[in-house]
Structures are given as C-alpha cells and as structure tokens.
Amino acid sequence: MPPSPTTATAEGAAGQFSDVTRSDASLRGFLHGLPGVDQVGADARAAALGTRSIKTTAKAYALDLAIRMVDLTTLEGQDTHGKVRALAAKAMRPDPSDPTCPATAAVCVYPDMVATAKEVLGDSGVHVAAVATAFPSGRAALDIKLADTRDAVEAGADEIDMVIDRGAFLSGRYLQVFEEIVAVREACARPDGSSAHLKVIFETGELQTYDNVRRASWLAMMAGGHFIKTSTGKVQPAATLPVTMVMLQAVRDFRETTGQMVGVKPAGGIRTAKDAIKYLVLVNEVAGPDWLDPDWFRFGASTLLNELLMQRTKMTTGRYSGPDYFTLD
Amino acid sequence: MTSNVFEYAPAPESRSIVDIKPSYGLFVDGEFVDGHGTSFKTISPATEEVLSEVAEADQADVDLAVKAARRAHTRVWSRMPGRERAKYLYRIARIIQERGRELAVLESIDNGKPIKESRDVDVPVAAAHFFYYAGWADKLEYSGYGDRSLGVAAQVIPWNFPLLMLAWKIAPALACGNTVVLKPAETTPLTALLFAEICQQADLPPGVVNIITGAGATGQALVGHADVDKVAFTGSTEVGKAIARAVAGTDKRVTLELGGKAANIVFDDAPLDQAIEGIVDGIFFNQGHVCCAGSRLLVQESVAEDVLDRLKRRMATLRLGDPLDKNTDVGAINSAEQLARIRELSDIGEAEGAGRWSAPCELPAHGFWFPPTIFTGVTQAHRIAREEVFGPVLSVLTFRTPAEAIEKANNTPYGLSAGVWTDKGSLILKMAGSLRAGVVWANTFNKFDPTSPFGGYKESGYGREGGRHGLAGYLKGGE
Structure with a gap:
C-alpha cells in the first residue's frame, strides 16, 4: 500500500531533505545522483502511450475530467478587465446550453487582473491563479518577485504560478533556485494562516534535457511546491508528452519516498481534445489514478476548452457543431 | 454517465476487413491446389474458435512444389535481370503496406498477438524487408558474395512472427534469384496463405513462391527433398539439430535461427x-x-x-x-x-x-x-x-x-x-x-531493422538474416 497522500508542506519536505539542501554541493550531489533519463526511450514510451484508443464511455469520462482540469488562461499584454470578466464567466459555465457541463478548475491571469477575476468568480469554486515572480522570464531581483507574489495573494489569488530562475539552474546554482522557491512559498501565506497553492514553472523548453526536467522536479518538490508545471506558454516547445511523463515519474517517485503528493500541470501547446486525452492516459498509467483529479493535475490552456466542448457535444448529440456554437472568450 | 475511474472501454479493431475462407489448399506453381495429406484445423488461440481448415502437404505435394520451384528458377527467375526481380519485390512490399490492416488483423486472429504489435511491428517490418532486399536485387555484384543464385530454397518458419519470418526468408531469397518453397507453422498458416494471394496480385511468375502447409512431417519431407539447394529454418534448437543431421553429407546450404536465453x-x-x-x-x-x-x-x-x-x-x-x-x-x-x-x-x-x-x-x-x-x-x-x-x-x-x-x-x-x-x-x-x-x-531491446544482420552463437544457430550479411545464405559466393 502506498502511504496515504498528504499535501506537501514546506516544513515536512524541507525537514526530510535538510541534509540534501544544506549546501550547493550536497544538493548537486543529490540531483545528479537521480537515475538518468534516456531520451530515446522516454520519447518512445510517451509515444506508445499516445496510441491508446479511448472510446465511448472512457472518452466521455476523459472529456469531462479534462474540462474540470483546465486552468483557463489569458496572459497577454492586451488583457483588459472586460476580457478577464468574460473569461471568468466562461470558466464557470463553459457550455451555457448544457447545465451538466462542469466548470473549469481555475482561471489564470496576471496579478493585476486577480481582483477582477475574483469579483466574477466569487465562491463559485473556480479558483483564481496568478502568474508571479516576474513572469515569464523570472529576470528580476528576489524582493521584486516576492512583492509580485504578495500582491497577487493579497488581491485574492488562490494559486500562484511562479517561474524558476532558469539562468541560475542552468549554471548549476541549484541552492539559489531552491531558496527562491522556499521564499516564494512563504510569500504565499495569508494573514489568516492559510496559504495560496504554489505551482512552480520550469520552462522546460529552456531546460531542454529530460535530466534537467527531472532534477528541476525534485528541486521544486523538496522546496515545497504544490504543483510542478512545464511552461509559461511563451517559449517553444511548451508542454510535450515526454516532458510531462518525466514529471509524472518524479511526483510518483516523490510520493514513494515522502508519502506526499505533488500535482503536475502541462501548459502551452495542448490544443486538441485528442491531445488532452493522451495526457490523461499518461497520468493514469505513469503516476496512477490518484492523480486523475483537478487537485493533482491541470491543463494550462485557452483554446483547448472549446475543443473539449465540441467533442463533448459530439458525444452527447452524435453531431459536430461549428465553432460558432461555442463562445469565444 | 461517468464513473470516477478511468476504465478504458473496449476498442476492438474490426474483423470485417479479413475474409477467412472455410478451407485452404496449397499454393503451388502460382495456383491453389488440393493437398493429399490429412487436412487440419487452425484455431484462434484467444477463443479456441476454429478459423479454417488447411490442407496438409504429403511427400508427393512437396515434390510437386519443389519441381515447380525448380522450373521457375531455371526458366524464369534466375535468368531475369536483377532490376526486373526488384520490381516484383517492390510491388509485393507496396501491396503488404496497402493490405496492412488486413494482414495485421488476420495475424492477430490466427496467432493471438495484440493488434498494436501486428499493426506497428510485424506488418511494417515485413514490408520494410521486401523494400530493403528489392534494393539489393540489381546490386548483388557489389555484395561481396557474387550474383549467382543457389536454386531452390526450402524454408520452414515458426508461429511466433508468421508474416515477419516469411518476409525474412522470402525477400532475400527472391532478391538473389532463388525460388522458394515455404512451410509456415501448423498453428499459424493464414497470413502465409494471404501472402500467396499477394504474390498472385503482384503477378509474380508461377513457381517462384510456393507455400505448403502441414506439420513436422511436411517440414521433414521438404528439407529432406533431394532437389533442394538450400535449407533455411527458424524455430526450436531441437528441430534445428534434427535438420542439421538430416542435411549432413549433402551439398545443401543451411542457415538456422534457433532458440535463445538472452x-x-x-x-x-x-x-x-x-x-x-x-x-x-x-x-x-x-x-x-x-x-x-x-x-x-x-x-x-x-x-x-x-x-x-x-x-x-x-x-x-x-x-x-x-x-x-x-x-x-x-x-x-x-x-x-x-x-x-x-x-x-x-x-x-x-x-x-x-x-x-x-x-x-x-x-x-x-x-x-x-x-x-x-x-x-x-x-x-x-x-x-x-x-x-x-x-x-x-x-x-x-x-x-x-x-x-x-x-x-x-x-x-x-x-x-x-x-x-x-x-x-x-x-x-x-x-x-x-x-x-x-x-x-x-539501452533498448527488441529493435529490428532490415539493414541490421541478426543471428546466433552456439546453440542459437548459424548464418545471418538481414542486412548485406543476409545475402550470403542465398548466393553461391556466400560460402
């Protein structure tokens, strides 16, 4: 029996790994001692899982689950309060013509839009996630990143999507990355003692190798991240099946070691319902069915939602509808 | 309706693409003929359902098949320029691709292997072998083994990869100008018989490929036939040793691909x-x-x-x-x-x-x-x-x-x-x-490619199949 899952706590994880994280050298020794990832083999395994044929009842289940896992996202310079309000409305009622259609997990916006989103979403159960820490590049001083985070939390963000310092990571300053995640996690605390959930974005398109993705995953998990997330969506390639698989292996192994569950969020580049279902197969067969829940797996996406809705309508009515039958927000 | 577990609903590949006949004869000299042995049933190992009744070739049938192969070798195939033989092999390769789904479904029904393997491995790799050796047919003088064919090849293949082992055997033999009599395993004859139809569809000259069905006795009659120049066998070490004994003292060339314990x-x-x-x-x-x-x-x-x-x-x-x-x-x-x-x-x-x-x-x-x-x-x-x-x-x-x-x-x-x-x-x-x-x-396993030679040490057999080395077993200069 696997240990019963608990949410990662900074204290718990940090305590367990205090020996590992006490110096740059010990942290490097640990991260470089993780089993390597063979790229050819990893790509082949992800591709093989992508050939699973998900039909009828399984497909209906997967489509609804995928909708419930969407972090409906707008992260543009041209975002306005009006755009965000429309997006939030869509997140609560993705398909206004069908009351059985579930809501999405969250909307994901820049910190200055948090209050607007929160105003629309209220206590609907749809969360507000805010990107912070000088998203997307992460190129700012630590105190500015922390202020960015606190600002979003004060405005009512339920979840913070931070970016790691890829420059520090690639130059081997792992401890700096670790301490920054720990500090952001502390900045997620609210005055009432609760805390916004922290997602840690690696920008795997910049880390490039699967070995780096695995090391970043362990680094973020040991630092107390609640979720590990592939990408900002601003760098190509964004989420891919094999990268997500390597991260799912990491959260699975982390639970084996610590008993704590950490969530995974692929973001960017997932556009079709078929792709989304491939990710769910990956979750099911790599991390296990415990992760098949919006608490533990999310899709960072915008256009994906309408694709899921079109497939869902096809499943229930037997007919495809045109894009004009779905709201554009 | 949704449940809270991700149960994959059944996603069966349709059987309607294959047309399994109630009975099959032997494929000799370009035509299906009756066998003179006792016909036997082939079943689906997944359901034990009887799929078809298949003819058994006796000594006389084997003799007819070898004679047909000899005629085809002497009169047509060995005289045909390599570039012309290549055209037939390319044609066969393309038909295998075109009828890939049919072959894959039939292979899975008769053999029991998952459709994703027959679809993604057996059939595409079989086609790849024909494409690869088609490319050699007009370049044999550069193979290092000369360009003179051996004659008639007796080929006996196992039930684990029925179509793929057929391709490993037939493609290099034909490319080198030999004609073949091939016996598929008694539990998995159906894709070989469909391959016989593909040979007809490709207008392959009669007698170049002959497919005879049966069990051990048929195989013995085939490899022991006096007018066979080459014996190629894939299967158990026990049978391989028996074949080696049977051909000892003759001038038949032999390649054996036997067991393993990797x-x-x-x-x-x-x-x-x-x-x-x-x-x-x-x-x-x-x-x-x-x-x-x-x-x-x-x-x-x-x-x-x-x-x-x-x-x-x-x-x-x-x-x-x-x-x-x-x-x-x-x-x-x-x-x-x-x-x-x-x-x-x-x-x-x-x-x-x-x-x-x-x-x-x-x-x-x-x-x-x-x-x-x-x-x-x-x-x-x-x-x-x-x-x-x-x-x-x-x-x-x-x-x-x-x-x-x-x-x-x-x-x-x-x-x-x-x-x-x-x-x-x-x-x-x-x-x-x-x-x-x-x-x-x-850092990988079970990867197969027609360009790469395959074969064993010790009791796993001798001779190589695949790649340039695979030509040696079918050319006079390959000894």
Whole structure:
C-alpha cells in the first residue's frame, strides 16, 4: 500500500531533505545522483502511450475530467478587465446550453487582473491563479518577485504560478533556485494562516534535457511546491508528452519516498481534445489514478476548452457543431 | 454517465476487413491446389474458435512444389535481370503496406498477438524487408558474395512472427534469384496463405513462391527433398539439430535461427524508468514468444530491490486480453501445447525454490492465457534460468560487478541476443565486446531493422538474416 497522500508542506519536505539542501554541493550531489533519463526511450514510451484508443464511455469520462482540469488562461499584454470578466464567466459555465457541463478548475491571469477575476468568480469554486515572480522570464531581483507574489495573494489569488530562475539552474546554482522557491512559498501565506497553492514553472523548453526536467522536479518538490508545471506558454516547445511523463515519474517517485503528493500541470501547446486525452492516459498509467483529479493535475490552456466542448457535444448529440456554437472568450 | 475511474472501454479493431475462407489448399506453381495429406484445423488461440481448415502437404505435394520451384528458377527467375526481380519485390512490399490492416488483423486472429504489435511491428517490418532486399536485387555484384543464385530454397518458419519470418526468408531469397518453397507453422498458416494471394496480385511468375502447409512431417519431407539447394529454418534448437543431421553429407546450404536465453543486464547507473520499459518489452512483447527475448534479467545488486519494485508496478498496468483490442498489451499464448510447456517450466521454477509473482490480471475464460510472470531469487542452477520458456516468464538474477555480469550472461548454451542498460558509453562498448551473442542492444531491446544482420552463437544457430550479411545464405559466393 502506498502511504496515504498528504499535501506537501514546506516544513515536512524541507525537514526530510535538510541534509540534501544544506549546501550547493550536497544538493548537486543529490540531483545528479537521480537515475538518468534516456531520451530515446522516454520519447518512445510517451509515444506508445499516445496510441491508446479511448472510446465511448472512457472518452466521455476523459472529456469531462479534462474540462474540470483546465486552468483557463489569458496572459497577454492586451488583457483588459472586460476580457478577464468574460473569461471568468466562461470558466464557470463553459457550455451555457448544457447545465451538466462542469466548470473549469481555475482561471489564470496576471496579478493585476486577480481582483477582477475574483469579483466574477466569487465562491463559485473556480479558483483564481496568478502568474508571479516576474513572469515569464523570472529576470528580476528576489524582493521584486516576492512583492509580485504578495500582491497577487493579497488581491485574492488562490494559486500562484511562479517561474524558476532558469539562468541560475542552468549554471548549476541549484541552492539559489531552491531558496527562491522556499521564499516564494512563504510569500504565499495569508494573514489568516492559510496559504495560496504554489505551482512552480520550469520552462522546460529552456531546460531542454529530460535530466534537467527531472532534477528541476525534485528541486521544486523538496522546496515545497504544490504543483510542478512545464511552461509559461511563451517559449517553444511548451508542454510535450515526454516532458510531462518525466514529471509524472518524479511526483510518483516523490510520493514513494515522502508519502506526499505533488500535482503536475502541462501548459502551452495542448490544443486538441485528442491531445488532452493522451495526457490523461499518461497520468493514469505513469503516476496512477490518484492523480486523475483537478487537485493533482491541470491543463494550462485557452483554446483547448472549446475543443473539449465540441467533442463533448459530439458525444452527447452524435453531431459536430461549428465553432460558432461555442463562445469565444 | 461517468464513473470516477478511468476504465478504458473496449476498442476492438474490426474483423470485417479479413475474409477467412472455410478451407485452404496449397499454393503451388502460382495456383491453389488440393493437398493429399490429412487436412487440419487452425484455431484462434484467444477463443479456441476454429478459423479454417488447411490442407496438409504429403511427400508427393512437396515434390510437386519443389519441381515447380525448380522450373521457375531455371526458366524464369534466375535468368531475369536483377532490376526486373526488384520490381516484383517492390510491388509485393507496396501491396503488404496497402493490405496492412488486413494482414495485421488476420495475424492477430490466427496467432493471438495484440493488434498494436501486428499493426506497428510485424506488418511494417515485413514490408520494410521486401523494400530493403528489392534494393539489393540489381546490386548483388557489389555484395561481396557474387550474383549467382543457389536454386531452390526450402524454408520452414515458426508461429511466433508468421508474416515477419516469411518476409525474412522470402525477400532475400527472391532478391538473389532463388525460388522458394515455404512451410509456415501448423498453428499459424493464414497470413502465409494471404501472402500467396499477394504474390498472385503482384503477378509474380508461377513457381517462384510456393507455400505448403502441414506439420513436422511436411517440414521433414521438404528439407529432406533431394532437389533442394538450400535449407533455411527458424524455430526450436531441437528441430534445428534434427535438420542439421538430416542435411549432413549433402551439398545443401543451411542457415538456422534457433532458440535463445538472452541476458538483459541492468547496471546501477542505468536510466531506470527506460530500463523497466526495456525489460517489459524484452520479455512480454509477443507474450515472450520471441527467440531473442530478454528472458534472464541480470540486475546489479545495489539497485535490484528498486528495479523489482518498479517492474512489478509497471507490470500491474499491462493489459491482457482480446488481441484485437487496440489497448491490449499482452495477447494469447499461441497454442495449448505451448501453454502446457510454459506452465510446466513455471511449476518447476517454483518447485526449485524461486519466488513466483504474476501481474494481477484477469485471464479470459476461453483460449490459452498465461499472466506476465517473474521469478525472483533465481540462480544459474535453476532450470528456468537455463531452458527457453518461450513465454511471458522472466527470471531475475543479480550480479555485483561487470565481470560477474559477463560471466553469467555468457554461461548458457545459447547466444542469440543480449541487452545492456547503463549511462556509461565505455561500459556499453566493453560489454558488447565481451558478450557472446549475435545482437547486443544498448539501452533498448527488441529493435529490428532490415539493414541490421541478426543471428546466433552456439546453440542459437548459424548464418545471418538481414542486412548485406543476409545475402550470403542465398548466393553461391556466400560460402
């Protein structure tokens, strides 16, 4: 029996790994001692899982689950309060013509839009996630990143999507990355003692190798991240099946070691319902069915939602509808 | 309706694409003719449903087939310029691709292997062999073995990869200007008979390819026929030895591709998640009915426990069942006889004190099934570490140093294949040079390509198939 899952706590994880994280050298020794990832083999395994044929009842289940896992996202310079309000409305009622259609997990916006989103979403159960820490590049001083985070939390963000310092990571300053995640996690605390959930974005398109993705995953998990997330969506390639698989292996192994569950969020580049279902197969067969829940797996996406809705309508009515039958927000 | 678990609904490939006739004759001299032996039934191993009745070739039928092949060789095929022979081979390759779904479904029905394997491996690799050897047909003078064909090739193939083994045998033989009489295994004759139709569709001159069906007696009559110039056999070491004895003292050329007991060696610095996939692919691919299967896992002691935990967790996700379901990972055991053999050796393994663990999967009520199984605590002294099970059964042994791994890996009468898993390139090269096996895979397993030669050491046989080396067995200059 696997240990019963608990949410990662900074204290718990940090305590367990205090020996590992006490110096740059010990942290490097640990991260470089993780089993390597063979790229050819990893790509082949992800591709093989992508050939699973998900039909009828399984497909209906997967489509609804995928909708419930969407972090409906707008992260543009041209975002306005009006755009965000429309997006939030869509997140609560993705398909206004069908009351059985579930809501999405969250909307994901820049910190200055948090209050607007929160105003629309209220206590609907749809969360507000805010990107912070000088998203997307992460190129700012630590105190500015922390202020960015606190600002979003004060405005009512339920979840913070931070970016790691890829420059520090690639130059081997792992401890700096670790301490920054720990500090952001502390900045997620609210005055009432609760805390916004922290997602840690690696920008795997910049880390490039699967070995780096695995090391970043362990680094973020040991630092107390609640979720590990592939990408900002601003760098190509964004989420891919094999990268997500390597991260799912990491959260699975982390639970084996610590008993704590950490969530995974692929973001960017997932556009079709078929792709989304491939990710769910990956979750099911790599991390296990415990992760098949919006608490533990999310899709960072915008256009994906309408694709899921079109497939869902096809499943229930037997007919495809045109894009004009779905709201554009 | 949704439930809170992700149960994959059945996703069966349609059978309607194949047209299985109630009975089949022999394919001799370009036509289907009646056999004179006692016809036999071929069944679906997944359901035990009778699929068709197939003719048995007796001595006289074998003689007719060899005569047809001889005529075709003398009058047509050996005289035809290589570039013309190539056209036929290209045509056959393209028809295999065009009728790929039909071949894949038929193979899965008759053999029991999962459709995803017949669709993604057997059929495309079979087509690739015809394409590859078509390219050689007009370039034989550059092969290093000359361009003179041997004559008539008698080819006997096993039931584990019926169409693919046919392609391995027929493609190089035809490219080199030989004609063939091929006998598929008695439990899996249907794709070979469909291939006979493909030869007709390709307008291949009559007699160049002859397909005769039957069991051991037919095979004996074929390889023992006096007018055969070449014998090519893939199958068990026991039968291979009998064939070698039967042709001894004649001037027949022989290639044998026989059994194996491959070591799949996992070092402690291996990419473990990928190594697990390689172990699973090595022994559970095609239900372990693979001569080069990685049936002995040699794992370094320092990671043995971790590897076993990961392996069991992975095995628990294997989906066993209907071979035609696109999500099936492990299909049916090919025959009742083979199932009995797997059960017998597994029971011996348990009796000899090895720890038996099977993946928790439900076995269908009808048909022949065996769950993916591993034995732990196995030593070189156990029979399951020495004898070929030819089923989804893995023996797990441990080692401490590379030298010990090499010693144990080589300590077998076989020598067909081996696998090495490590992040260290220099260790891969050292192991590849020290392992007495025809194929050594590094950080992968069971990869087949027509350009790569394949064959064994010791009791795994002699001769090579595939690549330029595969031409040697079919050309006079290849001795």
